[in-house]
Amino acid sequence: TFGFANNLQNQRQRLPVYKRKDAILFLVENYATTIIVGETGSGKTTQIPQYLNEGGWSDDGHVIACTQPRRLAVQSVASRVAEEMGVKLGEEVGYVIRFEDVTTPGVTRVKFLTDGVLLREMMDDPLLSKYSVIMVDEAHERSISTDVVLGLLKKIQRRRPELRLIISSATIEAKSIASFFRPSKKHRGAGDDVVPKREPAIISAEGRGFTVGINYVQEPVADYLQAAVSTVMLIHKQQAAGDILVFLTGQDDIDAAAQLLNEEAQSSDRSTGGLLVLPLYSGLSRADQARILSSSVTLQDLVFSPTPRGKRKVIISTNIAETSLTLEGIVYVVDSGFSKQRFYDPISDIENLVVAPISKASARQRAGRAGRVRPGKCYRLYTEEYFVNEMPAEGIPEMQRSNLVSCVIQLKALGIDNILGFDWPASPSPEAMIRALEILYSLGVLDDDAKLTSPTGFQVAEIPLDPMLSKAMLASGELGCSEEMLTIAAALSVQSIWISIRGAQKQLDEARLRFAAAEVSPSAPLYSPMLRTQGDHVTFLNVYKGFLQSGKSSKWCHKNFVNYHAMKKVLETREQLKRTAQRLGIILKSCDKDMQAVRKAITAGFFANACHIEPYTHEGKFKTVRTSEDVYIHPSSVLFRVNPKWVVYHSLVSTDRRYMRNVVTIDPA
Ligand code: ADP
Ligand code: MG
Numbered sequence: 209t210f211g212f213a214n215n216l217q218n219q220r221q222r223l224p225v226y227k228r229k230d231a232i233l234f235l236v237e238n239y240a241t242t243i244i245v246g247e248t249g250s251g252k253t254t255q256i257p258q259y260l261n262e263g264g265w266s267d268d269g270h271v272i273a274c275t276q277p278r279r280l281a282v283q284s285v286a287s288r289v290a291e292e293m294g295v296k297l298g299e300e301v302g303y304v305i306r307f308e309d310v311t312t313p314g315v316t317r318v319k320f321l322t323d324g325v326l327l328r329e330m331m332d333d334p335l336l337s338k339y340s341v342i343m344v345d346e347a348h349e350r351s352i353s354t355d356v357v358l359g360l361l362k363k364i365q366r367r368r369p370e371l372r373l374i375i376s377s378a379t380i381e382a383k384s385i386a387s388f389f390r391p392s393k394k395h396r397g398a399g400d401d402v403v404p405k406r407e408p409a410i411i412s413a414e415g416r417g418f419t420v421g422i423n424y425v426q427e428p429v430a431d432y433l434q435a436a437v438s439t440v441m442l443i444h445k446q447q448a449a450g451d452i453l454v455f456l457t458g459q460d461d462i463d464a465a466a467q468l469l470n471e472e473a474q475s476s477d478r479s480t481g482g483l484l485v486l487p488l489y490s491g492l493s494r495a496d497q498a499r500i501l502s503s504s505v506t507l508q509d510l511v512f513s514p515t516p517r518g519k520r521k522v523i524i525s526t527n528i529a530e531t532s533l534t535l536e537g538i539v540y541v542v543d544s545g546f547s548k549q550r551f552y553d554p555i556s557d558i559e560n561l562v563v564a565p566i567s568k569a570s571a572r573q574r575a576g577r578a579g580r581v582r583p584g585k586c587y588r589l590y591t592e593e594y595f596v597n598e599m600p601a602e603g604i605p606e607m608q609r610s611n612l613v614s615c616v617i618q619l620k621a622l623g624i625d626n627i628l629g630f631d632w633p634a635s636p637s638p639e640a641m642i643r644a645l646e647i648l649y650s651l652g653v654l655d656d657d658a659k660l661t662s663p664t665g666f667q668v669a670e671i672p673l674d675p676m677l678s679k680a681m682l683a684s685g686e687l688g689c690s691e692e693m694l695t696i697a698a699a700l701s702v703q704s705i706w707i708s709i710r711g712a713q714k715q716l717d718e719a720r721l722r723f724a725a726a727e728v729s730p731s732a733p734l735y736s737p738m739l740r741t742q743g744d745h746v747t748f749l750n751v752y753k754g755f756l757q758s759g760k761s762s763k764w765c766h767k768n769f770v771n772y773h774a775m776k777k778v779l780e781t782r783e784q785l786k787r788t789a790q791r792l793g794i795i796l797k798s799c800d801k802d803m804q805a806v807r808k809a810i811t812a813g814f815f816a817n818a819c820h821i822e823p824y825t826h827e828g829k830f831k832t833v834r835t836s837e838d839v840y841i842h843p844s845s846v847l848f849r850v851n852p853k854w855v856v857y858h859s860l861v862s863t864d865r866r867y868m869r870n871v872v873t874i875d876p877a
Contacts, residue, residue, distance in 0.1 A: 216292050220258075223251030225413040232256060232411060233263045236341065236372050239409040240365055241389045244376040246413035248573065249534040249580050252376045253285050253345050257318045258293065260341050261300075265372075266317035270340035275323040277351040279305040280490040281532040286310070286320040293318075306672055307701065307781045323353040328672060330360060331621055335368050343374040346532055347385055348569075350605035355633045356615055360622070362389060362631060372404065378531040379569055386410055388633050418579040420541075424592040432544040433461050435589045437468045439542050440522055443587070444483060450539025450584070451521040453529060455574050457548045457563045459703070462487045462524045469522060482518055488525040488533075527566070530573045534580075541578040543571060545590040545599075552611045554639040556835045557647075557816070559611040560862040567603040571595065605634040612636055612644040613675050617653060620660050621669035647816055651679045667792050671785070673697055677858075680813030681785075682794065689799035689806045690789060692749055696806070698782035699748040700858060700870060702774045706844075712769075719769040724846035726750040742803050743855070743872030745810060747846050752778065804875075811874050814856040818874065821853055830855065830868070842867035 220226065225246060235242045246252050253274065260272045276282045286303035295301055302311030303320040306328075311319055321329075323344065330336060342361060347354060361373055375385055389408040429435040436454050443452055456462050466487045473483040515521045515537055527547045529535060547566050552559040566574075571588065578584025588595065607615075615636075619627055628641060648654040653665040653675060660666055664682065671678035677697055684693035699705055708716055724747045751768075755775050758764035765772035789796065799805040811818070819830040819839055828851045830839045839860065841848050845868070847855065854875070857868030 220251075220255065220292060223249075223255055224415045225251035225255045228411060228413045229255075229259050232413075233259060235409040235411055236260065236263075236265075236374065238403050238405060240369065240371070240404040240406055241373045241375065241408040243386050243389075243408055243410045244374060244413060245410065246376070246378070247415040247417060247576060248378050248531045250413045250415040252413065253281075254289050254292065256343060256374065256376070257320075258289060260343075261293075261318050265340045269314070269338075271316060271338050272318045272341050272343070273326065273336075273339045274318070274320050274343040274345055275326050275354070275357065276320060276532060277323060277346050277349050277354055278490055278528055278532055279322055280528060281346075282320045282322055284533060289318065289320070307777075307784050323351070323357045326357055327353060327360070327618055331618075331670065334622060335364055336371070337368070339371065341372040341374060343376060345376050346378070347375045348377040348379040348531070350603070350607070350634065352606040352610050352615060355605060355607045356619070358385070358388065358633050359631055369404070375408075378573060383410075385633065417576055418581075418583040420575050420579040420584045420586050422575060423585065423587045424595065425589055426591070428591055428594065429589050432456075432546060432589050433465055433468075436524075436542050436544055437465055437472065439587050439589065440469060440483075441472055443540050443542075443585075444520060444522075447540065447585070449520065450582075451515055451523065451535075451537045452540040452542065453535060453538045453577050454522060454524045454542040454544075455527060455530070455547070456524055456544050457546050458526055459489050462489055462526065465524050469524075482520055484515070484519045484521045486521060486523045488523050488529060490526070490528060527570065527574075529577065530570060535577070537581060538577050539582065539584045541574055541584065541586040543574045543586060543588045545571070545588060545594075549603075549609070550606060551609050552640060554637065554643040556832075556837050557611075557643055558832075558835075558837060558860060558866070560860065560866070562862050565599060567600045568595070569602050571599065607632065607634050607636050610636075610640070612640050613647050616641070616644040617648060617660075617665075617669050617675050620648075620654070620658075621666065625659065648675065650816065651675060651813070653679070670792060671788055673701070673785075676813040676816070678813070680809050681789065682792075683812035684806070684809035685789070685794035685797075687799070687805045687809045687812075688795075688797045689802070689809055690794055690796050691798035692806050693809055694782050694785050694789065695752045695778070696745045696748055696810070697785055698778045699752070701781050702777050705748065705751060705771055705774045705778065707766075707769050707771045709769075716769045720747060720844075720846050723747045723750040723754070723768075726754070741847070741850055741852050741873050742807070743847055744845050744870045745806065745858075745872045746803050749806075751775075807872055807874055810872050811856055814858065817856045817858070817868075819855050819857065819868065821851055837866065839866045839868050841871055842869045845869065845871045847871045847873070 232244065244252060257272050257274045266272050282303050282305050286301060287297050290297040290301040293301055298310040299312055299315050301318045302316040304311060304325050305322050306325060336342065344354060344357060365371055365373065386408045391406045436456060440452055440454060456465055466485050469483060469485045523529065523535060545565055546563050548561055549564045550559060550561055575586035578586050616627055619630065624630055645654065645658055652661060653668050655661050660669060667682055668675050668678040671681055673681065677700065681693050681697055684690040706716060751770055755764065755770065762772040765775060816834060818833045820833060822829045822831055828840055828849065832839060841851065842861065852873040854873065855871045856874055858870035861867050861869055
């Protein structure tokens with residue numbers, strides 16, 4: 209293992225940031241804010257926290273923090289850094305994501321966390337006093353939490369001049385961030401020569417990327433998924449060795465493409481064999497990985513490990529591989545030109561996660577992934593004409609296209625009352641802000657002066673769930689069904705508790721309906737609409753009960769199309785939420801079979817998502833009560849085709865229509 213460790217050290221020294229190590233440490237010493245620009249793979253995320261650690265920034269019990277917009281990236285970089293430092297993950301190097309804390313207080317010196325978690329930490333420790341340096345990574349992505357964190361850190365810096373910030377970015381968009389951190393005239397002056405200097409420093413760690421040849425399609429493609437699959441097969445047949453990275457948008461199309469590629473690879477002759485198809489997206493469970501690979505090796509192991517001899521890896525990823533994760537050995541990139549993005553319409557109050565065109569900045573990042581090891585090729589599944597004339601230059605910061613309810617309540621909880629006057633890196637729209645205030649007011653979280661109510665407002669803010677679900681949690685305490693609500697909240701926090709296998713949709717639907725009806729009568733015939741009119745939340749309760757009764761058996765899960773690893777996650781999350789509930793004085797009680805209480809509690813949080821069926825239509829069309837939008841029940845819901853009169857939904861997804869996911873019937877008062 210000594211040779212292995214040596215090898216890792218050599219690798220570290222070959223990274224572009226290594227040459228800038230002393231310069232970086234010098235700037236951090238002397239400037240309050242250091243902005244580091246360097247292309248993906250140059251070593252920003254994995255190396256800089258280690259340099260700071262070596263440079264003494266974690267002495268005297270201080271901690272070095274490094275934030276990431278995504279959970280998967282947090283886990284991945286933390287384990288890599290632990291490996292490079294030769295320590296056990298969770299000791300000197302640890303990570304925290306929502307519902308998962310892998311750190312040891314007093315021992316952990318380098319801590320990776322999502323920026324959402326850092327925001328939550330500010331509620332207990334407003335000045336983040338345990339951190340000596342906070343590195344806000346992937347700042348170019350301009351995620352909503354990154355922007356809020358940047359705004360708050362700027363404030364904290366005035367109170368804690370010794371705190372050092374590092375803002376790292378894969379693109380030069382860093383300039384606008386630099387101007388955000390430049391002290392205004394009012395704050396400049398007298399102390400300009402004191403260390404650390406307030407003026408931000410900028411340093412770039414240039415990589416030595418190889419050239420990437422760009423290929424465009426001649427005609428616009430109708431189906432990017434199919435086009436991506438054929439392009440991969442073409443590369444595999446015609447191009448020299450080298451791994452392929454495909455950018456699609458999300459779990460659905462990634463799984464579908466993986467399936468198609470596996471079928472193609474199996475059905476064709478030797479010349480097209482040897483494809484190792486690896487999906488990569490957040491929320492990909494180990495069970496799914498094992499299933500996809502028909503082995504016990506995890507996907508994460510394979511994605512980052514060298515390609516086996518005679519094989520060609522095809523990694524099919526969301527834009528997580530655009531900048532947050534570095535993959536070695538990629539020579540070909542296939543870019544669909546799309547990603548999943550959030551768009552919020554404050555008028556209809558609907559937030560859609562839609563597949564939307566990426567920006568030129570993203571397209572360049574994606575292409576760059578092909579040039580890390582040698583000259584590469586990028587296949588863009590859109591025309592050159594489109595790229596030049598129509599693709600937007602930059603993306604819109606998430607702050608300007610999101611529902612701001614969670615963001616507003618967190619700022620309020622941190623004592624920031626004048627939210628419209630807050631110093632944002634990018635101002636959100638007043639309409640979205642007003643809508644968020646209205647919703648929080650209607651939840652009883654804000655009072656007439658837009659201050660958090662006591663205790664409701666403070667309690668809702670403290671529960672690490674979105675405010676509507678937190679409110680339902682509080683209500684369940686009063687309605688005597690908090691044990692049930694904990695289970696429901698935990699189940700809603702995992703991607704899906706079901707295993708969906710292509711070609712076995714019917715069996716999965718049947719399993720769901722069995723659970724939907726279980727409480728009413730275990731022997732009830734399936735497809736009897738009367739039995740499943742309670743909804744998906746109640747179904748979760750039956751699955752959870754069945755799982756516990758089975759002795760948490762993975763066999764039981766498998767037989768019932770339930771995702772074992774998701775259920776284990778539900779158990780853990782439920783425990784964490786239970787502790788929060790206890791701390792807040794929520795009375796823990798089960799309502800046993802009284803599902804009415806559960807439905808009432810859900811409604812107390814989600815009344816803004818109430819819908820009623822359109823009478824006289826036969827296609828299951830619903831209207832949202834508040835804004836009269838057309839919505840439909842998602843086919844994955846146990847209420848699909850049942851179409852009760854009144855429902856509330858947990859979330860909406862838009863494809864051809866707006867579909868409600870996780871739906872429960874309500875009895876309007
Ligand atoms: P940056 O943050 O600048 O994009 P990173 O610090 O993430 O760069 O990556 C630096 C190098 O570390 C990469 O070139 C890659 O070789 C290696 N690396 C990063 N993460 C992993 C991992 N999980 N497994 C193996 N190697 C990794
Ligand atoms: Mg990085």
